[in-house]
Amino acid sequence: MKNKYTKTIIMFLSLTIFLSLFTNFNLTTKASTVTTKEKDISLILDISNNLPSQSKKEFNTACSNFCKNILSKSPNSKISIITADKTKNILSFTSDAKELNERITSALTSEETDINECLQISNDLFTSNSPSNSDKSIVILNNELSNNTFSSQDKYNSCENYTSSISSYIKNLSSKYEIYSLSYLNNSAKNDNSLLQKSLKNIIPKNYYETNNIKSLSSELNAISKKLTSSPPIIIIPGIMGSRLYKDSDCTVQIWDPVVKLNPSDENSIYNLGKNINISSTLFTKKVVNQVPLSTSEREYGAQNSYKNLVDTICNEFPDREVYFFSYDFRKSNVSAGEQLKDFIDNTLNVSKVDLVCHSMGGIVASNYATLDTSKIDKVITLGTPYEGAPTLINSVLNWSILSEDWNKTDFALGVCGLTKKVKSGFSGVAELYPTRNYFDAVGFSSKFKDGLFSSHISQIDYSKYSEYGKTIFQNIYDSCVAEQEGITLNGSNILSTLNNSYFAIGTGEKTISSLVFKNGNTLDSIDVSSLVYENNGDGTVPKLSSTMIGGLDNVNSNNVRYFSETTHGGLVNSSNPIKWTTDILKQGTSTLGNKTITNGKPYIVMRIDSPTTATIDKNGEILNSDTVSTNFSSYGRLDRIGENGNIKMAAIDEDNNCNVTFHGTDKGKMDYDMSWYDENNNLKEERHFDNIPIEKGTKIFTTTDKSNPTELQIDEDGNGEIDKIVKSDKDKQDEQVLLILNDSDSNNSGGNMTEAIATNTSSLDESKSITNSNINILTCIIIITLIASSMAIAITVINKKKKSN
Structure with missing residues (x-):
């Protein structure tokens, strides 16, 4: 049992809600001469x-x-x-x-x-x-x-x-x-x-x-x-959760990322993570030192060694320069981190110029520094910075159920790790990534409101409601975080866009959360995420509009902006091309790598499964499984878990992959299953819905993502390996609910009965900003079934009386 839980926790940490785990591989490079400017x-x-x-x-x-x-x-x-x-x-x-x-x-x-x-x-x-x-x-x-x-x-x-x-x-x-x-x-x-x-x-x-x-x-x-x-020092600034944090000033007790110990009495145990990482706890970072003369075993690579490839490559390319890894307390405001950076440059380094290489939120730290002093910035390079925020962070705060394997062990996970909604919502660094007013105006957000006991509707919200949600989640730090966002903005765009020596690397072509549907609530415990909206132009974490300042980079020299297609958020600091582009910029301020324009991603499918099931999506043996992690990535898409207890699974996968999909019941309940097809420009093309599919513990349902034929759900009700029911969507009957009766001849066994499921198929070419969701009123169904049963009983009674009288 201990080994099982240890494995679970390691997986959780490495795929923590705030960080994308990066693919590690060795990059060998030769030292090059640095070209200096006048x-x-x-x-x-x-x-x-x-x-x-x-x-x-x-x-x-x-x-x-x-x-x-x-x-x-x-x-x-x-x-x-x-x-x-x-x-x-x-x-x-x-x-x-x-x-x-x-x-x-x-x-x-x-x-x-x-x-x-x-x-x-x-x-x-x-x-x-x-x-x-x-x-x-x-x-x-x-x-x-x-x-x-x-x-x-x-x-x-x-x-x-x-x-x-x-x-x-x-x-x-x-x-x-x-x-x-x-x-x-x-x-x-x-x-x-x-x-x-x-x-x-x-x-x-x-x-x-x-x-x-x-x-x-x-x-x-x-x-x-x-x-x-002398060439200016190079300072690498990691993103959120990218710095290691320690409980003591000597940095001997590591809190983030923690040592996996399951002994509650051990202060360094993972059991104490929630208490130790709470915003009220004073934490420390290691002294920032030159990484070049250090061995690879001594260098600072950040949490999970996420920046190893970037640090080692820069050190190898520039052996005569000083290279620093600037760790900071990511829980606190980026304003504070910007001030710390200024103090480090002015008083510790005491140099006239520095080069800044910033990943993700590190670019926001650099932006805050730029509001204090731009005279010492020789070059500033940002990779995947969420200038206008990141909707995935909202989901990360609210989706506190994040343990792998059996989601019934959620309480155990929180007891061990303590990363509750309350803990995460206290981090100013997280709150400052709540999407900005500019992003809200460009994209829009929605909320699911209850109409009654059995029905609800989804509609777009205005900015005042959006701000209300922000205050509910982040409470007394929300206003100061909005002020921070406004403080690093000049003429409608981030301050770095106004500097001639700013360079921007942007990952594109990945399925990315671009917006979401709030589950309406007025407390931190009651507010949640009901659904996710994806795009295929982001880097998997930061949507395109955020990384491009909603068009703000259009005013920047085109030679200073590069797009790396099908490069993930983590890949920007681990893949060879973005890292080579970074070292080219550090050498001579230019590079031939990357694209000058954004390449749209592929057409894709969004799947939403609201049910007590686990979901598995299989493409030629490469599997997305909702059991393994809260967010799961593959070469063809991603799978996320949202909502209370993670019951809602959502996936965004390439349309050209005909995948096999399996749902495995974990409890008794109902399943609502939605499929939506989008083109490469994120326009909705077609939808298919299945509502109220009965689920028992052990039920298995098999289907595919094939669009050319009606979607078919093959249901093994008791998990014995035999198909009991088949429910199909009618591809030819648009906007029409189809009640399907499964006869004996349609089933693999002889016990076919009328299904309780209703399959509907909808084709839509227009993407509506106001989303509506009409659920079947279960009470109405019960009444109808009761009336039918009563009528049949009456008819049988009448027939029997007639027989007796004859």
């Missing part, structure tokens, strides 16, 4: 003219070597030498080392340099002569202020005013350019003349350098040149 550098020289000639010579050598280092390591770079002496200052960028050396020699003979004026010159030069997409940096090289710097004729009253003015100007420019400073402290400076250096050190502490040894100028400038020419 770097424009303004070198401001503020050197006192009264320096000894030998010191000036050292300055000249240090500056010349600095320029040579920049140009040799970054051939696309250009430099300008700036002083306040306009007669000696040539205001242009150049990559000619000889010309730069001449400018340096000339600049060192200037008598006075006003750093404020040099900063203004640099700003004007960047604005007029530097490409918009180049990296722009300012390097200030100065020696300590001399005692006679400030005369009565100077326009500044004091050193304090002068340094205050410089400080203010540098603060204004720091959002546009990376600013470095190197101070040569040639005097011991025990007076206010050191204020300039102190001020610069205070403003740019991570980029401030100083030395009192003239011989060290070259090495200090070399350190700056290394920062300027």
Whole structure:
């Protein structure tokens, strides 16, 4: 029993409701040279003219070597030498080392340099002569202020005013350019003349350098040149549930993904998952470190090792760059994660530029970071990001019955894992993926309302009702989550679409939940999902309209957007083509991989089975089985379980696959079975319905997905291997209910009786936004049957009386 449950729980975790399990395979790649983009550098020289000639010579050598280092390591770079002496200052960028050396020699003979004026010159030069997409940096090289710097004729009253003015100007420019400073402290400076250096050190502490040894100028400038020419670090940001979480700051007790231990007294046991992962619990992530020098056994690959292929490939492709896996607490708001990312970039890495590679919700984290600072984003690559939310997350929160094998063991699963509706609905990271107002307006959602004891109807809801459901599910965090969605939007689209250096990979051609039908309720326990709406253009998790910002990517450079057909959500970080596309973008900002336009998926069938049965769909031995997991994927489609106790099974499969379908009764009840055919553009073409099929524990029903003939249900009522009834849809009688009587000659056994089932067939070419569902009133059926039986009894009585009288 223990092994059985252990196997069940492992399967549950690996196919957890919030993550698509990714197919793992090894990708072997060779290291490649990184193509760097243009770097424009303004070198401001503020050197006192009264320096000894030998010191000036050292300055000249240090500056010349600095320029040579920049140009040799970054051939696309250009430099300008700036002083306040306009007669000696040539205001242009150049990559000619000889010309730069001449400018340096000339600049060192200037008598006075006003750093404020040099900063203004640099700003004007960047604005007029530097490409918009180049990296722009300012390097200030100065020696300590001399005692006679400030005369009565100077326009500044004091050193304090002068340094205050410089400080203010540098603060204004720091959002546009990376600013470095190197101070040569040639005097011991025990007076206010050191204020300039102190001020610069205070403003740019991570980029401030100083030395009192003239011989060290070259090495200090070399350190700056290394920062300027090194390729930016690569930060990989995983999606929701993609980070490992720990209970302690030392990260020894792993909570997600947990170690499978079935001992309730063990704090690390899976029994305690619900308690430990509750939003009220403080959890930790491992320190973010460079992955390149680590062995594969030491690297961070995220929960379930989902990012192993991506991390290893990037590390192999860029051995000379730093690669970080940015784990974050996915339970909390993406606003918080964006702030953490900024702190990591600014204070831990202290770099001028970074490349961001983001999967799924990681793109939302990057979006929140972009609202705080875009100046340090060299490139941002997103793969399968749900910019407008993901309807599947609603189903994941509400469908708390998610244990494999026997769904009667649901209570056991929740007792072990504790991922209840209440726990999941407390995660802001999940709530922020509730589909946005833009998505709602484009797609629409519906709800099933009860008309009475035996009937109900389905109709489209307005946004106020949709928001009401959101507040019911996520309660007091809902409003702040909507505010987060609005906060990362500019001009109707996500903020990343406004950046020239944003790149987007989108999976298409997979069956994806695009909308759903709510089961109406006003509490978290009562609200549920009644039905799912699929499309064939998404990646299996994120629908097309969400990943494309509902047309927002139409305004992005077409070379920055690529579609990968028949690539799953997880495949975007595990399949060879999307990963190769990612490394190409990191190298040179372009790639020939992927499609420039979306390729529509295949025509498909949607099946809905509401019954106490398990469902098996078999295509040449490849099986979708509702017993195994809450969501099951195959090469030809998917199968989902929804509703209370998972009684409702839904499948979306390719139409060109004639599959064998089997239903196996698990309890006594009735089965409603619907089949809907859609074309490649998601237009409804035809429907067939079977209502009120009697089910007993052990009943087996066999059918196929063949559209060319009437759908036939072969019913083995008692599971003894013999067909007792056959129910057919009448393909030729559109919109007409057909009552079928099964005679002895139509059955494989001699006990055929009139079936209680009614089969209906409907053909519809129009997709209606208002869905209606008319159930057969069971009470009416009972009354009719009772009347027929009574009439027959009366007739028999009359006949018997006549016989007796004769």
